[in-house]
Amino acid sequence: MIYRRWSLLSSTVAIWGGAAAAGIAASYLFGGKEKLEDYMLHEGDRLRQQDKATWPTPMDRERKGPRGKTKRASHFHDFIKTSTMP
Structure with missing residues (x-):
């Protein structure tokens, strides 16, 4: 049987297209x-619950800098937030 260049490609496309x-x-x-x-909704x-579990709490964000070190108060309002005065 004589095949043309496009015949194998077109038959493959037709078979996979029909299967899809x-x-x-x-x-x-x-x-x-x-x-x-339903699966995608539950997943x-x-x-989201796993991500929320890894988020820092608001207190962690106040006390820690970007590298996890305790940050010093650089502004007055930062000092008031971190102050331990009653």
């Missing part, structure tokens, strides 16, 4: 879209 179309149609018919949306919530 069948997969998409099956996911809509059998509820795969809703399952994926996003889980990742």
Whole structure:
């Protein structure tokens, strides 16, 4: 059989395109879209909770500088916030 240059490429595209179309149609018919949306929603919530657990508390941000060292009060209002006076 004589093949043209584009014949192998076009048949490959047709086969993979048909398989993709069948997969998409099956996911809509059998509820795969809703399952994926539910999974992504729960996964996003889980990742947000993990991120919140690693965030510093407001007290940590007040007392610590960018490298984790205790920062000195450079302005008057910083001194008032960190002061231990009653």
